Amino acid sequence: MELSLFLSMLGFLWVAAITPGPNNMLLTASGANFGFLRSLSLLVGIMIGMQVMLLMVAFGIGGLILLYPSLHLFLKVAGSVYLLWLAWKIGSAEYEKLDTDNPPAAQMPFWQGGLLQLINPKAWLMALGAVASFSLAGEAYRTSVVAISIGMALVNVLSGLIWLAFGTLIGRVLRSRRAWRLFNLFMGLLTAACVLLIWH
Numbered sequence: 324m325e326l327s328l329f330l331s332m333l334g335f336l337w338v339a340a341i342t343p344g345p346n347n348m349l350l351t352a353s354g355a356n357f358g359f360l361r362s363l364s365l366l367v368g369i370m371i372g373m374q375v376m377l378l379m380v381a382f383g384i385g386g387l388i389l390l391y392p393s394l395h396l397f398l399k400v401a402g403s404v405y406l407l408w409l410a411w412k413i414g415s416a417e418y419e420k421l422d423t424d425n426p427p428a429a430q431m432p433f434w435q436g437g438l439l440q441l442i443n444p445k446a447w448l449m450a451l452g453a454v455a456s457f458s459l460a461g462e463a464y465r466t467s468v469v470a471i472s473i474g475m476a477l478v479n480v481l482s483g484l485i486w487l488a489f490g491t492l493i494g495r496v497l498r499s500r501r502a503w504r505l506f507n508l509f510m511g512l513l514t515a516a517c518v519l520l521i522w523h
Contacts, residue, residue: 414511
């Protein structure tokens with residue numbers, strides 16, 4: 324893949340990765356509630372889920388979504404239900420003062436980040452757009468998919484770290500039980516609002 328095409332692809336992926344969405348709301352809430360280091364496993368889960376989904380798109384499943392609109396509808400419904408469940412979990416989270424020496428034990432599990440990708444229509448569209456727009460035909464197809472995979476990993480780790488740091492900073496600023504409850508409720512509402520992006 325030529326450098327100019329790779330840089331164009333990075334720009335496309337960066338805009339998709341850094342803008343607010345389900346992944347970033349989840350990372351922000353996790354950073355605020357559990358701290359930066361304890362949320363890294365969630366980020367790794369998101370990144371692995373994105374890579375699995377990209378490979379599925381590149382090697383066949385993406386074509387099924389385009390061929391069968393009902394499969395896309397199923398992804399939208401499943402993604403919406405899962406996001407609403409996550410929104411409820413975030414919004415109703417119990418208050419626990421963030422202590423970097425003794426952080427809360429019940430952090431968001433690794434698998435939650437990966438699973439979200441597989442039913443996140445926005446993420447599917449990101450992968451479909453990247454493969455459709457930036458993969459090369461013929462012999463160069465596999466190497467271009469590798470380049471897309473590397474680009475996706477780069478933008479996901481950078482944007483994920485930014486949103487985690489933002490959440491962690493918020494977690495250090497919030498001092499009262501009431502502020503925590505309001506923050507978690509706000510993040511839950513923002514996560515629920517991501518459902519509107521799926522159906523837009």
